[in-house]
Amino acid sequence: MFETPSKSKVNQDAQRDREGQVCRVALIGFGTVGRAVVKILCESVDSGLLLTHICNRNVESKKQPWVPASVVWTDDVQSILNSDAEIVVELIGGLNPAHQIVRSALEAGKSVVTANKQLIARHGPDLLQMAASHGCQLEFGASVAGGVPVLPALRTGLCGDQLHGIAGILNGTCNYILSRIEHARIPFSEALEEAQARGYAEADASEDLDGGDARAKLSILALAGLKSHVAPESIRARTIRAIDAIDFDYAAELGCTIRQISRADLKNGTLLAEVGPCLVPNDSPFGRVQRNLNLVLTSGQYGGDIAFLGAGAGGDPTAVAVVSDLMFVAQSLSSRRRRDAATYVTTPNVSSDFETPWYLRFFVRDQPGIVARLAEILAAHRLNIDSLLQKPGFDKAALPFVITLEPCNDSQLHPALEKMSSLDFAIRPCLCLPILR
Amino acid sequence: MFETPSKSKVNQDAQRDREGQVCRVALIGFGTVGRAVVKILCESVDSGLLLTHICNRNVESKKQPWVPASVVWTDDVQSILNSDAEIVVELIGGLNPAHQIVRSALEAGKSVVTANKQLIARHGPDLLQMAASHGCQLEFGASVAGGVPVLPALRTGLCGDQLHGIAGILNGTCNYILSRIEHARIPFSEALEEAQARGYAEADASEDLDGGDARAKLSILALAGLKSHVAPESIRARTIRAIDAIDFDYAAELGCTIRQISRADLKNGTLLAEVGPCLVPNDSPFGRVQRNLNLVLTSGQYGGDIAFLGAGAGGDPTAVAVVSDLMFVAQSLSSRRRRDAATYVTTPNVSSDFETPWYLRFFVRDQPGIVARLAEILAAHRLNIDSLLQKPGFDKAALPFVITLEPCNDSQLHPALEKMSSLDFAIRPCLCLPILR
Numbered sequence: 001m002f003e004t005p006s007k008s009k010v011n012q013d014a015q016r017d018r019e020g021q022v023c024r025v026a027l028i029g030f031g032t033v034g035r036a037v038v039k040i041l042c043e044s045v046d047s048g049l050l051l052t053h054i055c056n057r058n059v060e061s062k063k064q065p066w067v068p069a070s071v072v073w074t075d076d077v078q079s080i081l082n083s084d085a086e087i088v089v090e091l092i093g094g095l096n097p098a099h100q101i102v103r104s105a106l107e108a109g110k111s112v113v114t115a116n117k118q119l120i121a122r123h124g125p126d127l128l129q130m131a132a133s134h135g136c137q138l139e140f141g142a143s144v145a146g147g148v149p150v151l152p153a154l155r156t157g158l159c160g161d162q163l164h165g166i167a168g169i170l171n172g173t174c175n176y177i178l179s180r181i182e183h184a185r186i187p188f189s190e191a192l193e194e195a196q197a198r199g200y201a202e203a204d205a206s207e208d209l210d211g212g213d214a215r216a217k218l219s220i221l222a223l224a225g226l227k228s229h230v231a232p233e234s235i236r237a238r239t240i241r242a243i244d245a246i247d248f249d250y251a252a253e254l255g256c257t258i259r260q261i262s263r264a265d266l267k268n269g270t271l272l273a274e275v276g277p278c279l280v281p282n283d284s285p286f287g288r289v290q291r292n293l294n295l296v297l298t299s300g301q302y303g304g305d306i307a308f309l310g311a312g313a314g315g316d317p318t319a320v321a322v323v324s325d326l327m328f329v330a331q332s333l334s335s336r337r338r339r340d341a342a343t344y345v346t347t348p349n350v351s352s353d354f355e356t357p358w359y360l361r362f363f364v365r366d367q368p369g370i371v372a373r374l375a376e377i378l379a380a381h382r383l384n385i386d387s388l389l390q391k392p393g394f395d396k397a398a399l400p401f402v403i404t405l406e407p408c409n410d411s412q413l414h415p416a417l418e419k420m421s422s423l424d425f426a427i428r429p430c431l432c433l434p435i436l437r
Numbered sequence: 438m439f440e441t442p443s444k445s446k447v448n449q450d451a452q453r454d455r456e457g458q459v460c461r462v463a464l465i466g467f468g469t470v471g472r473a474v475v476k477i478l479c480e481s482v483d484s485g486l487l488l489t490h491i492c493n494r495n496v497e498s499k500k501q502p503w504v505p506a507s508v509v510w511t512d513d514v515q516s517i518l519n520s521d522a523e524i525v526v527e528l529i530g531g532l533n534p535a536h537q538i539v540r541s542a543l544e545a546g547k548s549v550v551t552a553n554k555q556l557i558a559r560h561g562p563d564l565l566q567m568a569a570s571h572g573c574q575l576e577f578g579a580s581v582a583g584g585v586p587v588l589p590a591l592r593t594g595l596c597g598d599q600l601h602g603i604a605g606i607l608n609g610t611c612n613y614i615l616s617r618i619e620h621a622r623i624p625f626s627e628a629l630e631e632a633q634a635r636g637y638a639e640a641d642a643s644e645d646l647d648g649g650d651a652r653a654k655l656s657i658l659a660l661a662g663l664k665s666h667v668a669p670e671s672i673r674a675r676t677i678r679a680i681d682a683i684d685f686d687y688a689a690e691l692g693c694t695i696r697q698i699s700r701a702d703l704k705n706g707t708l709l710a711e712v713g714p715c716l717v718p719n720d721s722p723f724g725r726v727q728r729n730l731n732l733v734l735t736s737g738q739y740g741g742d743i744a745f746l747g748a749g750a751g752g753d754p755t756a757v758a759v760v761s762d763l764m765f766v767a768q769s770l771s772s773r774r775r776r777d778a779a780t781y782v783t784t785p786n787v788s789s790d791f792e793t794p795w796y797l798r799f800f801v802r803d804q805p806g807i808v809a810r811l812a813e814i815l816a817a818h819r820l821n822i823d824s825l826l827q828k829p830g831f832d833k834a835a836l837p838f839v840i841t842l843e844p845c846n847d848s849q850l851h852p853a854l855e856k857m858s859s860l861d862f863a864i865r866p867c868l869c870l871p872i873l874r
Contacts, residue, residue, distance in 0.1 A: 040597060040739060047597070125782055141594055147740035149594020156593050157578055157586020160477060160484070160760030229784045236789035242868045247798055250826050250839040254796070254872070261873065266785065274789040279796050279872040285746075286873070288725070302477060303584035303757035306747035309722075311740065320740035323597030332769060345562055347666045348703065352673035352711040359691070359716050361684055389687050402687040431679050435691070435716040436698065436723070 023330035026053035026080045028101060029091030030062050033115055033142070036319035037089065038067060046344050047323065048330050055080050077101055081108050087329055089322060090114040099123060106130050106138065111333065113325040115142035115318055121216035121232045124223050137332065139325035144217040145170060145294040147317025148310040152324065154224045154298070161300035163225045167263035170217040172292030172312045173208035174240050174260035176200045178277070179290045182257050185245040200292055211237025211260070211275040218262040218275060225298060226266050230273060235264075238276030251279050257287050285309075356434040357386060358405040358413060362420075363428040366396040370425055374403065381416040383408055398427060404435065460767035463490035463517045465538060466528030467499050470552055470579070473756035474526065475504060483781050484760065485767050492517050514538055518545050524766055526759060527551040536560060543567050543575065548770065550762040552579035552755055558653035558669045561660050574769065576762035581654040582607060582731040584754025585747040589761065591661045591735070598737035600662045604700035607654040609729030609749045610645035611677050611697035613637045615714070616727045619694050622682040637729055648674025648697070648712040655699040655712060662735060663703050667710060672701075675713025688716050694724050722746075793871040794823060795842040795850060799857075800865040803833040807862055811840065818853040820845055835864055841872065 025041070027034055034056075041051045051071050056062050059075040074080070077097075080088060081104050088105040090112060092098045098119050105112050106127065114120065120127070120140045131138040141151040145168070154163075169175050173195060180191040192209075195201035207213045215235040222228045240260050251258050256279040264273040280286040285307050289295045294312025299305050311317040364370055371388065378385060383405050390401040405413070413432070421429045462478070464471055471493075478488045488508050493499050496512040511517070514534075517525060518541050525542040527549060529535045535556050542549050543564065551557065557564070557577045568575040578588045582605070591600075606612050610632060617628040629646075632638035644650045652672040659665045677697050688695050693716040701710040717723040722744050726732045731749025736742050748754040801807055808825065815822060820842050827838040842850070850869070858866045 036739070044597075044599070147598075148743060149590040152594030153586040153590050156765050157589030157758060157761050159764050160481075160762075161584075161757040162481070223782060227782050229782045230787050234787045242866075246828075246837045247796075247868065247870075249828060250798065250837075251796070253826055254824075254841065256872065258870065263791075265791075269785055271785040271787050272789065272791055273787055274791065277870055279870055281874065284873075300757065302473070302753040304748045304754060306585060306745070308743070308745060310743035316739040317741060320598040320737065321594060324594050325597075327596050328593055345660060345664050345666045348706055348708040350667050350671045350708050350710055352709065354700075354702075354709055354711065359684075359688070361687065387691075389690055391683075391686060400683045400687075404691065429679075431684065433684075433695065433714055433716055435693065436721075437718065 022048055022050040023087060023326075023333060024052045024085045025049050025087045025089060025326060026055065026083060026085035027051065027089040027091065028055040028077060028080060029089075029093070030054050030056040030059075031091065032315040033318045033322065034089075034091045035064075036315035037091070037322045038064075040319055040323045042067065044323075047327055049323075049326050052085050053080050053083060081105060081110070085110060086333060087111045087113060087326060089326065090116060090119075091322070092116070093118075095119060095122065102127060102138075103130065106134050106136060109134055109136055111137040111139075111329045113139045113322055113329060115140070115322055117143040117213070117216045117220060120223075121219040124220065125229050137329045139329055140220070141325045142318050142321035144220050145296055145308070145310070146312045146314060147320050148294050148296065148308050148312060149321065149324070150221070150296045150298075150308050151224050152321075152328070153306075153308065154221075158225070158298060158300065158303065158306070161303045163298055163300045164267070165263070165265045165299035166218075166221045166225050166296065167261060167286075168218075168221070168296035169259055169286060169289050169294055170262045170296070170312065171208050171211075171214045171260055172294060173201045173205060174214070175289060175294075176292045177209075178240065178243065178258055178260065181243065181245055182248050185248065188241060188244055209241055210239040214260060214262045214275045218264055218273060221262075221296070222264045222271060222273065226264060226271065228264075228266060228271050230264075230271055236274040236276070238274070240277045243277050252282075254279065255283075256281055259286050259289065261286060353410045354434060355407055355409045356436065357407050359433040359435050360403045360405065360417075360420075361431040361433075362401055362403070362426060364399050364401070364425045365427055366399045367425055373423060374420055377416050377419050378403075378405070381412065383413060383416055459485055459487040460524060460763075460770060461489045461522045462486050462524045462526060462763060463492065463520060463522035464488065464526040464528065465492040465514060465517060466526075466530070467491050467493040467496075468528065468530075469752040470755045470759065471526075471528045472501075473752035474528070474759045475501075477756055477760045479504065481760075484764055486760075486763050489522050490517050490520060518542060518547070522547060523770060524548045524550060524763060526763065527553060527556075528759070529553070530555075532556060532559065539564060539575075540567065543571050543573060546571055546573055548574040548576075548766045550576045550759055550766060552577070552759055554580040554650070554653045554657060557660075558656040561657065562666050574766045576766055577657070578762045579755045579758035581657050582733055582745070582747070583749045583751060584757050585731050585733065585745050585749060586758070586761070587658070587733045587735075587745050588661050589758075589765070590743075590745065591658075595662070595735060595737065595740065595743070598740045600735055600737045601704070602700070602702045602736035603655075603658045603662050603733065604698060604723075605655075605658070605733035606696055606723060606726050606731055607699045607733070607749065608645050608648075608651045608697055609731060610638045610642060611651070612726060612731075613729045614646075615677065615680065615695055615697065618680065618682055619685050622685065625678060625681055646678055647676040651697060651699045651712045655701055655710060658699075658733070659701045659708060659710065663701060663708065665701075665703060665708050667701075667708055673711040673713070675711070677714045680714050689719075691716065692718055692720075694719055696723050696726065698723060790846050790848045791871060792844055792846045793873065794844050796870040796872050797840045797842065797854075797857075798868040798870075799838055799840070799863060801836050801838070801862045802864055803836045804862055810860060811857055814853055814856050815840075815842070818849065820850060820853055
């Protein structure tokens with residue numbers, strides 16, 4: 001999984017560092033997300049980022065052979081603050097000492113990238129103010145919905161809209177438990193135990209089940225998307241502990257299922273906001289979110305509704321959000337370093353030779369032996385028939401029927417298609433469509 | 438719909454302009470999207486943008502009373518290039534004269550924001566190179582999927598990933614026609630006529646139906662997301678004209694429906710790419726996209742699959758993408774203008790008093806008169822029962838049943854809930870869930 005970085009990459013990085021083309025990054029907190037961030041930084045060729053420090057308690061036991069030797073391992077936060085790193089990545093989590101570390105880094109003129117939802121939910125506006133007054137940046141794209149780029153989209157592609165509503169499935173633990181009860185009709189306690197056994201829920205899952213986690217995230221979304229500062233504690237949170245299998249039976253009678261929904265609507269200067277289980281229609285975007293995925297819906301005055309769906313947690317997806325923030329900060333820190341977007345573009349060979357199963361639809365003048373002839377051609381080209389479909393009741397002079405094929409390449413299918421379309425009973429060219437799974 | 442800008446906004450804008458806090462914007466092409474962009478710029482309070490010029494042919498006939506008097510109307514592109522505008526918005530569309538105008542603007546050191554997919558698909562890499570060498574920016578977030586912020590997300594929240602695949606429903610016209618055939622089982626020609634009558638398809642819809650529009654967009658997504666330069670002409674495009682109602686019957690037998698899919702996969706240095714109708718499972722994200730919506734799925738090495746769904750076209754959604762690009766360019770043009778994110782945040786009143794229909798689930802010791810007692814309490818609080826659900830076969834000592842209520846506010850429901858939970862036959866507190874529609 002983890003590879004030692006190639007010599008050429010290490011040399012390249014050192015060269016770019018001497019030329020001031022890279023941005024120096026120190027990371028504090030080498031846990032699951034921290035390791036994944038370091039892995040991406042070590043594997044990527046042209047991120048414009050150079051990892052200089054990794055800081056963690058008991059750092060000796062943390063050292064990894066796949067991290068370049070140039071990286072300094074330390075357990076001393078102060079040495080990071082005194083270093084020449086331009087960006088500090090805070091991945092310790094929790095309020096203390098993370099809050100003090102982020103403040104100190106900003107005061108030292110370093111930009112900060114963090115995945116810390118509790119910190120941003122509580123102190124986001126103050127820290128943003130502080131960053132601005134020190135001429136540096138604070139980014140927290142990983143603090144909500146992990147790898148789903150909702151916060152970056154609010155900052156960029158949606159900033160031209162006036163949003164009035166945000167709603168989401170923001171807690172993967174709750175969604176896992178509720179969708180398990182939905183499918184297996186097991187009691188709540190059993191679904192929770194299962195989630196704990198599979199690592200989707202912590203031993204004390206109160207923060208997740210009772211809405212504390214989701215309302216911190218909702219508070220951050222309200223800040224970034226609705227420009228509204230709301231303390232997480234002032235958002236009502238209802239627990240999902242009272243939901244049981246029977247509720248899914250009754251919900252189903254209403255065409256619904258049950259999900260933990262976090263929602264905020266700005267209405268006449270009041271922010272309506274809450275977190276808790278809700279009935280949602282089975283065929284709605286929320287109703288379809290399974291397992292531990294996250295979904296966020298934004299509603300804007302001009303752009304209407306936009307939905308974002310993806311992996312809301314996990315080391316790698318969350319690390320993508322952190323590294324993306326790092327690249328964003330690095331690019332805006334110095335226009336000298338602004339990457340020429342065209343430089344990193346390659347011109348690959350282009351092909352349409354996808355391998356998929358296929359749908360072939362024929363219109364024929366009915367006569368004996370049609371299927372035999374077609375099957376013979378397909379066999380001669382080593383193409384396997386998956387199914388034969390013929391609906392009754394059609395005109396024998398223009399009879400539609402369908403053959404589906406097992407996966408094969410377009411290039412393999414093409415000669416057979418040409419032969420089949422030239423048969424005398426074919427009254428239209430065969431329609432050939434890929435079947436995507 | 439369009440309001441005259443308030444005096445205070447005009448004065449505020451002029452004040453900010455004198456202080457150099459705003460970025461001066463000239464717009465070329467006052468069509469549907471252009472009008473919507475100007476409307477958003479006139480209505481927004483703190484975009485950091487000041488509209489200085491509107492350029493269009495026959496400009497006299499285009500003038501609008503709701504545009505501030507300070508805006509210069511002109512039909513002379515050269516006067517825009519000679520002006521002090523820092524950003525030029527190109528919304529003429531097509532290759533000529535748009536290509537020459539964008540080149541001239543970049544040569545004049547002006548950044549460019551465009552929604553022109555054909556221009557970027559054909560000349561994107563060259564123009565990006567040109568922008569970089571003149572120290573200015575070129576943004577084209579509106580060129581793919583209108584208001585769905587896929588391109589901004591590729592530029593920011595997903596840039597830390599290594600994407601290997603992108604697939605999407607990128608043409609609203611095709612999706613409208615195919616989902617109409619799906620639901621009404623009408624012939625292709627009838628669905629096309631209907632789309633034309635409703636303004637979802639042009640009189641000559643070849644670019645849409647035969648895939649020309651979608652492959653230009655796919656080429657842009659490949660550039661931005663897969664860092665691959667591929668000419669639109671080298672992407673195979675299959676038409677949707679051969680699809681008929683019977684194909685939806687056969688697709689349904691396979692658990693599928695039919696959509697125009699644009700897809701690109703980077704595999705061993707080759708870009709597999711094509712545009713055309715495909716069978717997709719009914720319960721897949723693609724299968725569920727109805728009407729003229731757009732959906733884009735990205736697949737990354739670290740972050741997995743992310744889905745983006747929203748309005749792919751239309752004046753207002755596309756204008757959101759243009760204005761968002763303008764704000765992005767304005768912020769990066771000058772750090773002096775970098776907006777203090779905390780400044781524009783308000784601290785609203787927070788409430789959880791949503792108005793929704795409700796699901797009330799009771800566990801009771803069965804005895805006569807329970808429903809009567811509950812109904813009496815609800816009536817006394819002016820709450821309307823929508824349905825009563827009681828499944829058979831449960832233990833009479835712990836009988837679950839459900840009452841759903843018509844929409845009312847949480848605050849209106851709460852006192853009734855308290856009364857109902859204290860009734861002697863209630864063996865658990867009533868579970869009360871909002872029903873979202």
